Amino acid sequence: MRVLLRQSKAANPPTTEIAAGSGIKATRTISARRELADGARLLREGNGTAFVVLRVKPTDPPAFKRNMDPSACRNRFRAALLGPS
Numbered sequence: 001m002r003v004l005l006r007q008s009k010a011a012n013p014p015t016t017e018i019a020a021g022s023g024i025k026a027t028r029t030i031s032a033r034r035e036l037a038d039g040a041r042l043l044r045e046g047n048g049t050a051f052v053v054l055r056v057k058p059t060d061p062p063a064f065k066r067n068m069d070p071s072a073c074r075n076r077f078r079a080a081l082l083g084p085s
Contacts, residue, residue, distance in 0.1 A: 019051035026050040 016027040026046045030039040030053065039052045067073055 015053050016051065024049050024051045027052070029053045029055060031055040 014029065016029050019027045026042055026048065027050070028035075028039050028042050030036060039054070042050050043052060067076075
């Protein structure tokens with residue numbers, strides 16, 4: 001099976017439209033801080049399934065490099081929790 005990606009808006013409808021087309025009646029897109037309360041209200045007070053998209057602005061990655069070694073992270077956490085051995 002081949003998947004073709006296109007950049008046109010017709011080929012990439014907003015996810016809220018996809019959710020609405022799937023039968024989810026309560027959908028919302030949040031793109032500004034002032035809209036957060038409205039999205040939270042939709043999720044908390046809605047009587048059924050709700051779909052909320054949070055749009056965030058792309059930013060630079062953090063300046064520090066994250067350690068992705070699980071054993072090293074576990075040992076660092078353990079040392080911080082129990083103190084030096």
